[in-house]
Amino acid sequence: xxxxxxxxxxxxxxxxEVIHDISFSMEEGETISxxxxxxxxxxxxxxxxxxxxxxxAGVIAVRDEVLFDGSVSGAMQEEAxxxxxxxxxxxxxxxxxxxxxxxxxxxxxxxxxxCRENKNLEPEKILARxxxxxxxxxxxxxxxxxxxxxSGGQQQRVAIARALALNPDILCFDEPTSALDPELTGExxxxxxxxxxxxxxxxxxxxxxxxxxxxxxxVIFMDKGVIAEEGTPEEVIDHPNNERTIRFLSNYKNGNx
Amino acid sequence: xxxxxxxxxLGGFLQTLKxxxxxxxxxxxxxxxxxxxxxxKVQAIKVPVxxxxxxxxxxxxxxxxxxxxxxxxxxxxxNVWGSGDGGRFVAALVAFVIxxxxxxSEIYRGGIQSIPVGQYEAGEVxxxxxxxxxxxxxxxxxxxxxxxxxxxxxxxLVKDTxxxxxxxxxxxxxxxxxxxKSAGIIWPLFYTGVFYLLFSGLLTVLFGQxxxxxxxxx
Numbered sequence: 001x002x003x004x005x006x007x008x009x010x011x012x013x014x015x016x017e018v019i020h021d022i023s024f025s026m027e028e029g030e031t032i033s034x035x036x037x038x039x040x041x042x043x044x045x046x047x048x049x050x051x052x053x054x055x056x057a058g059v060i061a062v063r064d065e066v067l068f069d070g071s072v073s074g075a076m077q078e079e080a081x082x083x084x085x086x087x088x089x090x091x092x093x094x095x096x097x098x099x100x101x102x103x104x105x106x107x108x109x110x111x112x113x114x115c116r117e118n119k120n121l122e123p124e125k126i127l128a129r130x131x132x133x134x135x136x137x138x139x140x141x142x143x144x145x146x147x148x149x150x151s152g153g154q155q156q157r158v159a160i161a162r163a164l165a166l167n168p169d170i171l172c173f174d175e176p177t178s179a180l181d182p183e184l185t186g187e188x189x190x191x192x193x194x195x196x197x198x199x200x201x202x203x204x205x206x207x208x209x210x211x212x213x214x215x216x217x218x219v220i221f222m223d224k225g226v227i228a229e230e231g232t233p234e235e236v237i238d239h240p241n242n243e244r245t246i247r248f249l250s251n252y253k254n255g256n257x
Numbered sequence: 258x259x260x261x262x263x264x265x266x267l268g269g270f271l272q273t274l275k276x277x278x279x280x281x282x283x284x285x286x287x288x289x290x291x292x293x294x295x296x297x298k299v300q301a302i303k304v305p306v307x308x309x310x311x312x313x314x315x316x317x318x319x320x321x322x323x324x325x326x327x328x329x330x331x332x333x334x335x336n337v338w339g340s341g342d343g344g345r346f347v348a349a350l351v352a353f354v355i356x357x358x359x360x361x362s363e364i365y366r367g368g369i370q371s372i373p374v375g376q377y378e379a380g381e382v383x384x385x386x387x388x389x390x391x392x393x394x395x396x397x398x399x400x401x402x403x404x405x406x407x408x409x410x411x412x413x414l415v416k417d418t419x420x421x422x423x424x425x426x427x428x429x430x431x432x433x434x435x436x437x438k439s440a441g442i443i444w445p446l447f448y449t450g451v452f453y454l455l456f457s458g459l460l461t462v463l464f465g466q467x468x469x470x471x472x473x474x475x
Contacts, residue, residue: 050382051381052378052381052382078387079386082381082384082385082386083384085381085382085384086384088382089382090382092375092378092379094373094375096373096375096376096378096379097379098376098379098380098394099398099474099475100397100398100401100473100474101474109383109393110380110383110384110385113385113389113393114384114385146473146474146475147474147475148474148475162383163382163383166383166384
């Protein structure tokens with residue numbers, strides 16, 4: 001059974017169609033990387049999955065539970081959206097940590113607020129779990145620090161721990177290293193790689209091709225709002241068939257020389 | 258003479274202080290409500306609210322005091338303020354509250370709109386409700402950002418209270434000036450300045466403390 005099934009998803013902003021008919025599915029424990037040039041709709045796709053944008057059409061289902069169906073008319077209630085969101089976690093390009101809370105408080109805030117309605121979050125265990133997650137992120141010495149006292153790489157690792165604390169079915173990353181200095185990307189990518197090795201189900205929008213190649217079970221190349229090519233990293237990155245993928249990857253290589 | 262002047266000025270200062278405290282007590286919360294109105298997505302709310310803010314910020318407070326006090330009686334034939342000192346004080350207070358809540362609302366609006374949208378989105382993807390996001394994530398960041406401009410307005414208010422004299426609210430400068438006529442001396446006016454300086458100095462220290470308290474995050 002697929003953990004995520006996306007069918008015929010569409011999204012336009014004003015008259016610009018950003019996502020034009022996207023369908024894909026993924027299995028539990030899989031890591032999918034989405035690559036493509038800017039403006040291809042990668043970020044919008046992630047934002048649709050996290051209900052930060054409402055798609056115009058299509059279906060999103062997690063474990064056969066339909067979370068969104070564009071053919072059902074009427075806007076969803078805020079409360080319904082909020083609960084459906086919890087199937088997904090999202091790590092932002094710009095971290096978006098809460099500045100007035102310590103690293104540890106950033107991780108515990110949402111679980112503490114949600115534990116009344118969610119039985120999987122036991123109040124006594126929230127703190128211990130948060131500490132455990134931060135330690136796994138290599139931040140056991142930084143738990144009491146405020147975001148502005150942390151480097152970008154450390155902040156992003158706190159953000160990953162914060163997203164994991166709610167045990168999402170699928171963890172999404174929106175260009176997690178694009179806002180980082182080059183020397184800090186490694187520590188974040190390493191952490192994500194460890195998550196992949198532990199079979200965390202993840203969708204990663206990234207520009208780091210060699211990372212995508214290493215970490216993914218499947219790579220999706222998006223172009224102009226459609227999936228132009230998808231397959232294993234070897235297929236899509238090493239031996240692309242689609243002309244647009246070939247052009248994108250050669251531009252990427254030239255840019256990195 | 259000095260004791261006599263001090264006592265008289267203290268009486269006037271008490272009136273000043275009363276106007277100051279009550280204006281803040283009403284205008285600070287009212288400003289927040291007005292700011293929500295001015296940010297409303299409903300045009301029928303947003304447009305009139307912004308119009309009122311424009312009028313209030315675009316005309317002198319002195320004019321608003323006069324209109325507030327004399328307007329109801331002359332235009333509507335209603336004695337809404339009651340008679341005597343009490344009535345004049347209430348009229349002055351209402352004019353001050355309306356004026357300052359409009360200024361505060363713009364400060365709040367600036368503060369709220371300066372919070373990056375990513376802060377809201379981070380709360381949303383963590384499954385927080387709208388009110389949880391506002392109270393647990395946004396509010397303290399807004400407060401931190403608006404302390405300096407609010408402190409500016411509050412210190413201006415200390416001095417603006419002297420305008421209440423145009424409708425014969427006997428605040429401290431009115432009392433100080435009375436000695437020019439009665440005793441031919443000017444130093445009580447300088448003395449009123451000392452009251453203002455001490456009070457605004459105290460407020461400066463207080464707001465400095467608040468800023469310091471909130472400096473633990475950025």
